[in-house]
Amino acid sequence: MCPPSESTVTDSAAARQPVGEPPGDSGRSGKQQRPAKGPAPALAPLEFARWAWRQLTSMRTALILLFLLAVAAIPGSLIPQTRVDPSAVLTFEQQHPTLAPVFDRLGMFGVYSSIWFSAIYLLLMASLLGCIVPRLRVYLRNVRQRPPKAPRHLSRLSAYETWETSASRTVEAERVERLLSGQRRRIAIYPGDGETVVSAEKGYLREAGNLLFHCAVVVVLVGVAFTGLFGFKGGVAVITGQGFSDTLTQFDDFTPGARFSADNLPPFSFRVQDFHVAYQRGGQAAGMPLTFSADLLVRDQPDSSPYRYDLSVNHPLNVDGVSVFLVGHGYAPVVTVRDGTGHVAFSGPVIFLPQDGTFTSFGVVKVPDASPAQLGFQGYFFPTGALSSSGRPYSAFPGPDNPVLTLVGYRGDLGLDTGLAQSVYVLDKSGMTPLRSSSGQPKALLLRVGQTQQLPDGAGSIRFDGVQTFVKLQVNKQPAKIVPLVGVLAAIVGLLGSLFVRPRRTWVRLRDRDGRTVVEVAALDRVTGGDPAAHVAEVSKALRPKEQQR
Amino acid sequence: MTETFAHLSNNAVISATVVFVLAMVAHMLEWAAARQVRSADRDVAVDRVMVGASEVEPGAIPDRAAWTLTEGHGRGGAVDRRLGDGGDVVGTASDEPDDDELERTDRFGRIGFALTVLGVLLLAVGVACRGLAAHRVPWASMYEFSITGCLTASAAYLFLVRRYSVRWLGLFVTAFVVVVLAIADLVLYRPVEPLVPALHSYWLYIHVSAAAIAGGAYTVGALASVLFLLRSRAETRAAADPEQPRTGFLWRVPSAQAIDRVAYRVHAFAFPLWTFAVLCGAIWAQYAWGRFWGWDPKEVWAFITWVAYAAYLHARATVGWQGKAAAYVALLGYSTFLFNFIGINLFGSGLHTYAGV
Numbered sequence A: 001m002c003p004p005s006e007s008t009v010t011d012s013a014a015a016r017q018p019v020g021e022p023p024g025d026s027g028r029s030g031k032q033q034r035p036a037k038g039p040a041p042a043l044a045p046l047e048f049a050r051w052a053w054r055q056l057t058s059m060r061t062a063l064i065l066l067f068l069l070a071v072a073a074i075p076g077s078l079i080p081q082t083r084v085d086p087s088a089v090l091t092f093e094q095q096h097p098t099l100a101p102v103f104d105r106l107g108m109f110g111v112y113s114s115i116w117f118s119a120i121y122l123l124l125m126a127s128l129l130g131c132i133v134p135r136l137r138v139y140l141r142n143v144r145q146r147p148p149k150a151p152r153h154l155s156r157l158s159a160y161e162t163w164e165t166s167a168s169r170t171v172e173a174e175r176v177e178r179l180l181s182g183q184r185r186r187i188a189i190y191p192g193d194g195e196t197v198v199s200a201e202k203g204y205l206r207e208a209g210n211l212l213f214h215c216a217v218v219v220v221l222v223g224v225a226f227t228g229l230f231g232f233k234g235g236v237a238v239i240t241g242q243g244f245s246d247t248l249t250q251f252d253d254f255t256p257g258a259r260f261s262a263d264n265l266p267p268f269s270f271r272v273q274d275f276h277v278a279y280q281r282g283g284q285a286a287g288m289p290l291t292f293s294a295d296l297l298v299r300d301q302p303d304s305s306p307y308r309y310d311l312s313v314n315h316p317l318n319v320d321g322v323s324v325f326l327v328g329h330g331y332a333p334v335v336t337v338r339d340g341t342g343h344v345a346f347s348g349p350v351i352f353l354p355q356d357g358t359f360t361s362f363g364v365v366k367v368p369d370a371s372p373a374q375l376g377f378q379g380y381f382f383p384t385g386a387l388s389s390s391g392r393p394y395s396a397f398p399g400p401d402n403p404v405l406t407l408v409g410y411r412g413d414l415g416l417d418t419g420l421a422q423s424v425y426v427l428d429k430s431g432m433t434p435l436r437s438s439s440g441q442p443k444a445l446l447l448r449v450g451q452t453q454q455l456p457d458g459a460g461s462i463r464f465d466g467v468q469t470f471v472k473l474q475v476n477k478q479p480a481k482i483v484p485l486v487g488v489l490a491a492i493v494g495l496l497g498s499l500f501v502r503p504r505r506t507w508v509r510l511r512d513r514d515g516r517t518v519v520e521v522a523a524l525d526r527v528t529g530g531d532p533a534a535h536v537a538e539v540s541k542a543l544r545p546k547e548q549q550r
Numbered sequence B: 001m002t003e004t005f006a007h008l009s010n011n012a013v014i015s016a017t018v019v020f021v022l023a024m025v026a027h028m029l030e031w032a033a034a035r036q037v038r039s040a041d042r043d044v045a046v047d048r049v050m051v052g053a054s055e056v057e058p059g060a061i062p063d064r065a066a067w068t069l070t071e072g073h074g075r076g077g078a079v080d081r082r083l084g085d086g087g088d089v090v091g092t093a094s095d096e097p098d099d100d101e102l103e104r105t106d107r108f109g110r111i112g113f114a115l116t117v118l119g120v121l122l123l124a125v126g127v128a129c130r131g132l133a134a135h136r137v138p139w140a141s142m143y144e145f146s147i148t149g150c151l152t153a154s155a156a157y158l159f160l161v162r163r164y165s166v167r168w169l170g171l172f173v174t175a176f177v178v179v180v181l182a183i184a185d186l187v188l189y190r191p192v193e194p195l196v197p198a199l200h201s202y203w204l205y206i207h208v209s210a211a212a213i214a215g216g217a218y219t220v221g222a223l224a225s226v227l228f229l230l231r232s233r234a235e236t237r238a239a240a241d242p243e244q245p246r247t248g249f250l251w252r253v254p255s256a257q258a259i260d261r262v263a264y265r266v267h268a269f270a271f272p273l274w275t276f277a278v279l280c281g282a283i284w285a286q287y288a289w290g291r292f293w294g295w296d297p298k299e300v301w302a303f304i305t306w307v308a309y310a311a312y313l314h315a316r317a318t319v320g321w322q323g324k325a326a327a328y329v330a331l332l333g334y335s336t337f338l339f340n341f342i343g344i345n346l347f348g349s350g351l352h353t354y355a356g357v
């Protein structure tokens, strides 16, 4: 149980003793100290509050909450999460039309921000704080106190030795004191009637480490929450040769923290000069990317002089607290569309989103300027086009060895004027009809680099000019990320202290008997894992008279 | 060069597997031989805790058998330590067991241990060559997790034998390694492959070595916990029925309490290391993917493992949760660890794409 008071501290220390071992110096056993199981029938509100608080901050509650936290984390690893992979959530919703709404209601697609997950860790937080504060008080008091008196019957301790010596009690007491002091032990001497007890204690750093660890957990969580509140995260795809400037309108997606203000965006900009990628050729791992990196030309301020930056996977760009990461890449086929009147209605690269490891990519070309009617295309890009035995095109390799574009064209109204925001990756076909070949089927256009295809019904033509690449960048700001980092370091240091320091009490009782002195040595570890018997043996070896040495 | 190292690695791993099989057989014979041997501590009340070193005369051990299983390979000074750790095993022997049988039991144990050392050396060569062939840490596929995990687990065992004389874990450790290596060789094997770019970072080296060592220690900790549960069951039964003969291997390993202590020490070693590994992973994820923590399935399960072992450490300090309950929590923690490396690799998705089979 978490000790809200001194008595329970010794209680949990006693509870920690190996089963069957005599209780600690307090002489109380854990059982007697166990708090009442349920609330007594008639508790006044204040008493009830106090009882509830004690329950919340008890060790058993902490244990249960830790279990709950672990269990609650599981669904998020098995069910797709909106924040991790939105498209997987969409797929899941299509595949499980009855289950998905239930899951949605339960927050299963956003487990780690759901009410129940938050409730568990907030309770744990409360329990933790309620645990730390009183323990800190107790610890500070303990540190100032003298090592405790010896239990009445030292011989009951498992680590115990006794012998007689002819040396006088005072002389012997001085030897004991000399032997036990030092080695980071604290000593107290309790003189009594015909006896002297030397108490020694060490290992105070264990509790200090434990407290440091638990405090550090709080610091980490608060730091992470702060970072989330004041930071932001945005994504953008930039075609090689094009630029990006750090303003809201330029992002494809943007998730600000609750307290983030767009004025905080530093006004940097950059151009993606070039993009390099190499793939493994041959072998089982053919097609695996070996390296990729982008050459950026960066300006920290609109009027500052530009510099080059090599952006690669483990090498983000940092400007004024904002970091830019290279998180992906893909192809942007360059097409030129002429409308029915022969005018160039569109020309340029279009981003196609990679669908798999060989970069089969899906994309949409919108041509609002075509006349008499608007044109739209959707289809696939294959960097290394090949035909399967069933005649379906696929990509055999992620590198652009044999670029092929397959498209279906549409004519009509692109729906851009409705005022509703529209994704550039989706073609709204509600106002459009497919361009059909003479057989009446939608006409499949297959293009290689340099090829032009005429569209049916004199709608115009489309030409596949070439292939460019784009990079997917993640831009984010995590203010004060040093706080969780420091917390994490403190946690590890505290943990090491907490696990590897072994508090141990040693007692030596010297009693007069018939002109001789009876020496009793005993030691008690406050945690399991130590070897108090060996320590007692060591002490006894140093103290015993020569002839009694074993 | 790559080809040579890859070849060397494959041969070394297969040889190590064979040697571990032999080591396991030797330890099985040790158990079989021990079935006949009566426990030396028959007269020691089971519920009596820890015989202090004071009660045992190191020079005058009446019963060598009681040693052999707790003993490592004799090292000066090991005696005192052993007394402290497995003290109660060396109880006061009443009836002398048959000397020949003891001799045999011990010999099998020694052979098993020697073979284990050889197996670990071979496996170390195999893992190192795999890394040299691929120019990276051997941790990019389930095959590589398996061989590296076996290496750290068996090396952790060797270390513990030196430190705490835990040769009684020999059968468990070798059996585990044999099963995993056999699966690795027969099912999971993949030729050497390079690393995806996200993995090019020195954080990977730190993260992976910490996780691999922590995993090895968790493995040994879990095996010790299993043995602890078996032994405490035997002790409970014996306490209920004092007349029951105390023969067999379970009576030749240290007391439940001493095993528990070893299990705790191993876990206490592994937990901070695992904490460190998870945190290095977070820092590396920041460089690679632009966020510390994204609740990717691998991250979720690393977190679950962490919480489960934190619960284990709490359980040990909670009234009513010590002993068996805590051991079950430790085993739960280990199963979440395994799930992360088996379940998530097989079924999961996410950014940890290298987590392929």
Ligand code: HEM
Residues within 6 Å of the ligand: A001, A002, A003, A016, A056, A057, A058, A059, A060, A062, A124, A127, A128, A129, A131, A132, A210, A214, A217, A495, A498, A499, A527, B310, B313, B314, B316, B317
């Ligand atoms: C975020 C939640 C928590 C985590 C991750 C955590 C983690 C840990 C760890 C790893 C230890 C082991 C260190 C040791 O054995 O000394 C520990 C010990 C301890 N924790 Fe927590 N803890 C948490 C919450 C709490 C709470 C809420 C309480 C109070 C009820 C608490 C009370 C204790 C105590 C008293 C110990 C010392 C046990 C001993 O001396 O063996 N912890 N904790």
